[in-house]
Amino acid sequence: MGMRRRVGGFVLRVNPILCDGFGHCHELAPELVNIDEWGYPIIEVTPTPLADVSILESARYAVRGCPRQALRIERVTEQS
Protein backbone atom coordinates (compact mmCIF):
# COMPACT_ATOMS: atom_id res chain seq x y z
CA MET A 1 0.00 0.00 0.00
CA GLY A 2 1.51 3.30 0.98
CA MET A 3 0.48 6.82 0.32
CA ARG A 4 1.14 6.78 -3.41
CA ARG A 5 -1.61 4.32 -4.17
CA ARG A 6 -4.15 6.25 -2.16
CA VAL A 7 -4.31 8.88 -4.89
CA GLY A 8 -7.52 8.84 -6.80
CA GLY A 9 -10.92 7.46 -6.06
CA PHE A 10 -13.23 4.56 -6.65
CA VAL A 11 -16.81 3.91 -7.51
CA LEU A 12 -18.84 0.80 -6.81
CA ARG A 13 -20.40 -0.57 -9.97
CA VAL A 14 -23.21 -3.06 -10.29
CA ASN A 15 -23.87 -5.39 -13.18
CA PRO A 16 -27.65 -4.92 -13.51
CA ILE A 17 -28.06 -8.21 -15.37
CA LEU A 18 -26.54 -10.26 -12.60
CA CYS A 19 -28.19 -8.32 -9.78
CA ASP A 20 -31.16 -10.08 -8.25
CA GLY A 21 -31.88 -7.61 -5.50
CA PHE A 22 -30.66 -9.53 -2.49
CA GLY A 23 -29.90 -6.29 -0.69
CA HIS A 24 -26.67 -7.46 0.91
CA CYS A 25 -24.72 -4.55 -0.54
CA HIS A 26 -26.98 -2.08 1.21
CA GLU A 27 -26.37 -3.77 4.52
CA LEU A 28 -22.63 -4.03 4.00
CA ALA A 29 -21.95 -0.63 2.47
CA PRO A 30 -24.75 1.71 3.56
CA GLU A 31 -22.53 4.70 2.76
CA LEU A 32 -22.50 3.85 -0.92
CA VAL A 33 -25.62 1.87 -1.64
CA ASN A 34 -29.18 2.90 -1.21
CA ILE A 35 -32.00 0.59 -2.09
CA ASP A 36 -35.14 1.19 -4.07
CA GLU A 37 -38.59 -0.13 -3.30
CA TRP A 38 -37.93 -3.36 -5.14
CA GLY A 39 -34.70 -4.12 -3.39
CA TYR A 40 -32.35 -3.10 -6.15
CA PRO A 41 -29.35 -0.95 -5.42
CA ILE A 42 -29.00 2.75 -6.06
CA ILE A 43 -25.29 3.32 -5.95
CA GLU A 44 -23.44 6.51 -5.29
CA VAL A 45 -21.85 7.65 -8.53
CA THR A 46 -19.61 10.35 -7.14
CA PRO A 47 -16.14 8.83 -6.77
CA THR A 48 -15.04 8.21 -3.22
CA PRO A 49 -11.41 8.94 -2.42
CA LEU A 50 -9.34 5.83 -1.93
CA ALA A 51 -7.96 7.45 1.20
CA ASP A 52 -11.34 6.93 2.78
CA VAL A 53 -10.39 3.46 3.96
CA SER A 54 -13.50 2.80 5.99
CA ILE A 55 -15.78 3.28 2.99
CA LEU A 56 -13.36 1.35 0.80
CA GLU A 57 -13.49 -1.50 3.30
CA SER A 58 -17.28 -1.42 3.22
CA ALA A 59 -17.21 -1.55 -0.55
CA ARG A 60 -14.93 -4.57 -0.45
CA TYR A 61 -17.28 -6.28 1.98
CA ALA A 62 -20.15 -5.56 -0.37
CA VAL A 63 -18.26 -7.00 -3.35
CA ARG A 64 -17.39 -10.10 -1.38
CA GLY A 65 -20.85 -10.47 0.11
CA CYS A 66 -22.84 -10.15 -3.09
CA PRO A 67 -24.52 -13.53 -3.73
CA ARG A 68 -24.54 -12.88 -7.47
CA GLN A 69 -21.02 -11.44 -7.84
CA ALA A 70 -22.66 -8.44 -9.43
CA LEU A 71 -20.51 -5.75 -7.81
CA ARG A 72 -17.04 -4.55 -8.57
CA ILE A 73 -14.85 -1.70 -7.46
CA GLU A 74 -13.71 0.53 -10.26
CA ARG A 75 -10.79 2.85 -9.71
CA VAL A 76 -11.04 6.37 -10.98
CA THR A 77 -7.66 7.87 -11.64
CA GLU A 78 -8.61 11.26 -12.95
CA GLN A 79 -6.79 14.02 -11.16
CA SER A 80 -8.41 17.20 -10.07
Added chain:
Amino acid sequence: MIGALTSPYFWYTTRATGMVTLILFTLVVSLGTLVANRIGGTIVGRFEVNELHRSISIIAMVFLVIHIMTTVVDSFVPTGWISIFIPMTSAYRRIPIGIGTVAFDLLLAVWISSLLKVRIANRSWRFIHWFSWIAFATAIVHAYTSGTDTRKGLGLIVVVVCAGVVAGAGMWRFLGRPSRAAGRTALTPLASSRQATTSNRATDKSASVTTGALTRASTANAQDRTGFTRAPRPSSKNRERR
Protein backbone atom coordinates in the same frame (compact mmCIF):
# COMPACT_ATOMS: atom_id res chain seq x y z
CA MET B 1 2.13 -49.13 6.85
CA ILE B 2 -0.61 -46.76 7.66
CA GLY B 3 -3.19 -49.50 7.23
CA ALA B 4 -1.99 -51.09 10.42
CA LEU B 5 -3.67 -48.54 12.59
CA THR B 6 -6.10 -50.45 14.67
CA SER B 7 -7.08 -48.02 17.36
CA PRO B 8 -10.81 -48.20 18.03
CA TYR B 9 -10.88 -44.44 18.35
CA PHE B 10 -10.70 -44.10 14.58
CA TRP B 11 -13.91 -45.99 14.32
CA TYR B 12 -15.54 -43.94 17.06
CA THR B 13 -14.34 -40.74 15.37
CA THR B 14 -15.78 -41.90 12.08
CA ARG B 15 -19.18 -42.49 13.60
CA ALA B 16 -19.21 -39.30 15.62
CA THR B 17 -17.98 -37.01 12.84
CA GLY B 18 -20.42 -38.60 10.43
CA MET B 19 -23.28 -37.60 12.67
CA VAL B 20 -21.87 -34.10 13.23
CA THR B 21 -21.30 -33.64 9.50
CA LEU B 22 -24.89 -34.56 8.78
CA ILE B 23 -26.19 -32.02 11.30
CA LEU B 24 -23.82 -29.33 10.02
CA PHE B 25 -24.81 -29.85 6.40
CA THR B 26 -28.45 -29.68 7.43
CA LEU B 27 -27.66 -26.27 8.90
CA VAL B 28 -25.75 -25.22 5.79
CA VAL B 29 -28.55 -26.19 3.41
CA SER B 30 -31.17 -24.54 5.60
CA LEU B 31 -29.17 -21.33 5.87
CA GLY B 32 -28.61 -21.36 2.13
CA THR B 33 -32.36 -21.59 1.68
CA LEU B 34 -32.79 -18.62 4.00
CA VAL B 35 -30.34 -16.61 1.89
CA ALA B 36 -32.01 -17.59 -1.36
CA ASN B 37 -35.47 -16.76 -0.06
CA ARG B 38 -34.33 -13.35 1.18
CA ILE B 39 -34.88 -13.94 4.85
CA GLY B 40 -33.33 -11.42 7.17
CA GLY B 41 -32.95 -7.70 7.17
CA THR B 42 -34.83 -6.91 10.34
CA ILE B 43 -33.39 -8.66 13.39
CA VAL B 44 -30.37 -10.18 11.69
CA GLY B 45 -28.95 -8.88 8.47
CA ARG B 46 -29.22 -10.88 5.29
CA PHE B 47 -25.48 -10.69 4.87
CA GLU B 48 -25.12 -12.26 8.32
CA VAL B 49 -27.19 -15.25 7.26
CA ASN B 50 -24.98 -15.50 4.19
CA GLU B 51 -21.81 -15.32 6.27
CA LEU B 52 -23.12 -18.04 8.57
CA HIS B 53 -23.91 -20.17 5.53
CA ARG B 54 -20.37 -19.74 4.23
CA SER B 55 -18.63 -20.23 7.56
CA ILE B 56 -20.56 -23.30 8.67
CA SER B 57 -20.00 -24.87 5.27
CA ILE B 58 -16.24 -24.67 5.85
CA ILE B 59 -16.60 -26.26 9.29
CA ALA B 60 -18.79 -28.97 7.81
CA MET B 61 -16.21 -29.72 5.12
CA VAL B 62 -13.53 -30.07 7.81
CA PHE B 63 -15.67 -32.55 9.70
CA LEU B 64 -16.40 -34.40 6.49
CA VAL B 65 -12.70 -34.71 5.71
CA ILE B 66 -12.05 -36.04 9.22
CA HIS B 67 -14.92 -38.48 8.75
CA ILE B 68 -13.49 -39.78 5.50
CA MET B 69 -9.87 -39.88 6.65
CA THR B 70 -10.57 -41.81 9.82
CA THR B 71 -12.65 -44.28 7.84
CA VAL B 72 -9.87 -44.90 5.36
CA VAL B 73 -7.07 -44.98 7.90
CA ASP B 74 -8.92 -47.31 10.22
CA SER B 75 -8.14 -50.93 9.46
CA PHE B 76 -11.33 -52.15 11.10
CA VAL B 77 -13.29 -51.64 7.89
CA PRO B 78 -11.57 -52.45 4.58
CA THR B 79 -12.38 -49.44 2.48
CA GLY B 80 -9.54 -48.19 0.34
CA TRP B 81 -7.93 -44.90 -0.52
CA ILE B 82 -9.39 -45.11 -4.00
CA SER B 83 -12.93 -45.26 -2.62
CA ILE B 84 -12.64 -41.68 -1.36
CA PHE B 85 -13.26 -40.44 -4.87
CA ILE B 86 -14.45 -43.36 -6.95
CA PRO B 87 -17.78 -44.94 -5.96
CA MET B 88 -18.36 -48.66 -5.58
CA THR B 89 -14.72 -49.53 -4.96
CA SER B 90 -14.99 -50.25 -1.27
CA ALA B 91 -14.77 -53.82 -0.14
CA TYR B 92 -16.73 -52.94 2.96
CA ARG B 93 -20.43 -52.26 2.34
CA ARG B 94 -19.91 -51.47 -1.30
CA ILE B 95 -23.22 -49.82 -2.08
CA PRO B 96 -23.65 -47.63 1.04
CA ILE B 97 -20.05 -46.43 1.00
CA GLY B 98 -20.36 -45.81 -2.73
CA ILE B 99 -23.38 -43.60 -2.13
CA GLY B 100 -21.34 -41.64 0.39
CA THR B 101 -18.57 -41.30 -2.19
CA VAL B 102 -21.07 -39.90 -4.68
CA ALA B 103 -22.19 -37.38 -2.08
CA PHE B 104 -18.59 -36.40 -1.40
CA ASP B 105 -17.83 -35.96 -5.09
CA LEU B 106 -20.85 -33.71 -5.53
CA LEU B 107 -19.91 -31.71 -2.45
CA LEU B 108 -16.38 -31.41 -3.77
CA ALA B 109 -17.78 -29.87 -6.95
CA VAL B 110 -19.88 -27.44 -4.93
CA TRP B 111 -16.97 -26.58 -2.67
CA ILE B 112 -14.37 -26.03 -5.38
CA SER B 113 -16.79 -24.00 -7.48
CA SER B 114 -17.47 -21.80 -4.46
CA LEU B 115 -13.77 -21.34 -3.84
CA LEU B 116 -13.40 -20.29 -7.47
CA LYS B 117 -16.53 -18.19 -7.36
CA VAL B 118 -14.85 -14.98 -8.38
CA ARG B 119 -13.13 -16.66 -11.32
CA ILE B 120 -15.99 -18.57 -12.90
CA ALA B 121 -19.26 -17.31 -14.32
CA ASN B 122 -21.93 -16.84 -11.72
CA ARG B 123 -24.32 -18.92 -13.80
CA SER B 124 -21.94 -21.88 -13.66
CA TRP B 125 -21.56 -21.48 -9.92
CA ARG B 126 -25.33 -21.44 -9.44
CA PHE B 127 -25.79 -24.53 -11.58
CA ILE B 128 -23.15 -26.41 -9.63
CA HIS B 129 -24.64 -25.19 -6.38
CA TRP B 130 -27.87 -27.06 -7.16
CA PHE B 131 -25.82 -30.24 -6.74
CA SER B 132 -25.85 -29.65 -3.00
CA TRP B 133 -29.46 -30.81 -2.82
CA ILE B 134 -28.60 -34.08 -4.55
CA ALA B 135 -25.51 -34.36 -2.37
CA PHE B 136 -27.60 -34.01 0.75
CA ALA B 137 -30.12 -36.58 -0.44
CA THR B 138 -27.38 -39.10 -1.16
CA ALA B 139 -25.73 -38.26 2.16
CA ILE B 140 -28.97 -39.07 3.99
CA VAL B 141 -29.20 -42.41 2.20
CA HIS B 142 -25.54 -43.03 3.01
CA ALA B 143 -26.11 -42.17 6.66
CA TYR B 144 -29.06 -44.52 6.97
CA THR B 145 -27.65 -47.43 5.01
CA SER B 146 -24.05 -47.44 6.20
CA GLY B 147 -24.40 -45.85 9.60
CA THR B 148 -24.08 -48.21 12.52
CA ASP B 149 -25.90 -45.81 14.84
CA THR B 150 -28.70 -44.70 12.60
CA ARG B 151 -30.97 -47.71 12.76
CA LYS B 152 -32.47 -47.04 16.13
CA GLY B 153 -32.65 -44.60 18.98
CA LEU B 154 -31.11 -41.15 18.87
CA GLY B 155 -29.20 -41.73 15.65
CA LEU B 156 -32.36 -42.56 13.77
CA ILE B 157 -34.06 -39.51 15.23
CA VAL B 158 -31.19 -37.30 14.08
CA VAL B 159 -31.32 -38.68 10.55
CA VAL B 160 -35.09 -38.35 10.32
CA VAL B 161 -35.05 -34.80 11.69
CA CYS B 162 -32.24 -33.74 9.34
CA ALA B 163 -34.01 -35.27 6.36
CA GLY B 164 -37.26 -33.59 7.38
CA VAL B 165 -35.67 -30.18 7.85
CA VAL B 166 -33.95 -30.27 4.48
CA ALA B 167 -37.06 -31.64 2.76
CA GLY B 168 -39.02 -28.74 4.21
CA ALA B 169 -36.33 -26.30 3.14
CA GLY B 170 -36.39 -27.79 -0.34
CA MET B 171 -40.16 -27.46 -0.61
CA TRP B 172 -39.89 -23.88 0.55
CA ARG B 173 -37.09 -23.19 -1.87
CA PHE B 174 -38.85 -24.59 -4.92
CA LEU B 175 -42.42 -23.60 -4.19
CA GLY B 176 -42.03 -20.34 -2.35
CA ARG B 177 -39.11 -18.80 -4.08
CA PRO B 178 -39.52 -15.13 -4.80
CA SER B 179 -40.04 -14.29 -8.41
CA ARG B 180 -37.88 -11.64 -9.88
CA ALA B 181 -40.64 -9.57 -11.38
CA ALA B 182 -42.82 -9.43 -8.31
CA GLY B 183 -40.77 -7.03 -6.25
CA ARG B 184 -39.31 -9.63 -4.02
CA THR B 185 -38.06 -7.34 -1.30
CA ALA B 186 -40.95 -4.95 -1.19
CA LEU B 187 -42.16 -6.33 2.12
CA THR B 188 -38.91 -5.99 3.98
CA PRO B 189 -37.80 -2.87 5.79
CA LEU B 190 -34.78 -2.84 3.54
CA ALA B 191 -36.95 -1.60 0.76
CA SER B 192 -37.78 1.64 2.49
CA SER B 193 -36.46 4.51 0.48
CA ARG B 194 -34.80 6.35 3.29
CA GLN B 195 -31.42 7.81 2.66
CA ALA B 196 -28.91 5.11 3.22
CA THR B 197 -25.92 7.33 3.50
CA THR B 198 -24.78 8.48 6.87
CA SER B 199 -22.05 10.66 5.48
CA ASN B 200 -22.56 14.28 4.71
CA ARG B 201 -22.38 13.75 0.99
CA ALA B 202 -25.47 14.92 -0.78
CA THR B 203 -26.73 11.80 -2.48
CA ASP B 204 -30.06 13.42 -3.27
CA LYS B 205 -28.34 15.90 -5.51
CA SER B 206 -26.06 13.47 -7.25
CA ALA B 207 -27.25 11.43 -10.15
CA SER B 208 -28.00 7.85 -9.25
CA VAL B 209 -27.78 4.63 -11.11
CA THR B 210 -30.93 2.65 -10.73
CA THR B 211 -31.32 -0.97 -11.65
CA GLY B 212 -34.54 -2.87 -11.80
CA ALA B 213 -36.76 0.03 -10.95
CA LEU B 214 -36.65 1.44 -14.43
CA THR B 215 -39.08 -1.12 -15.69
CA ARG B 216 -41.61 -0.39 -13.02
CA ALA B 217 -44.41 2.01 -13.64
CA SER B 218 -44.92 4.29 -10.72
CA THR B 219 -42.83 4.76 -7.66
CA ALA B 220 -45.56 6.41 -5.69
CA ASN B 221 -48.05 3.61 -6.21
CA ALA B 222 -45.57 1.01 -5.11
CA GLN B 223 -44.86 2.99 -2.00
CA ASP B 224 -48.53 2.96 -1.12
CA ARG B 225 -48.86 -0.73 -1.78
CA THR B 226 -45.99 -1.77 0.42
CA GLY B 227 -47.40 0.20 3.29
CA PHE B 228 -44.65 -0.22 5.82
CA THR B 229 -43.50 2.57 8.03
CA ARG B 230 -40.37 4.42 7.17
CA ALA B 231 -38.78 4.19 10.56
CA PRO B 232 -35.04 4.57 10.36
CA ARG B 233 -33.42 1.21 10.66
CA PRO B 234 -30.28 0.86 12.72
CA SER B 235 -27.23 0.13 10.70
CA SER B 236 -26.37 -3.52 10.33
CA LYS B 237 -22.75 -2.87 11.04
CA ASN B 238 -21.48 -2.05 14.44
CA ARG B 239 -18.50 -0.17 13.21
CA GLU B 240 -18.76 3.53 13.54
CA ARG B 241 -19.46 5.40 10.39
CA ARG B 242 -18.20 8.75 9.52
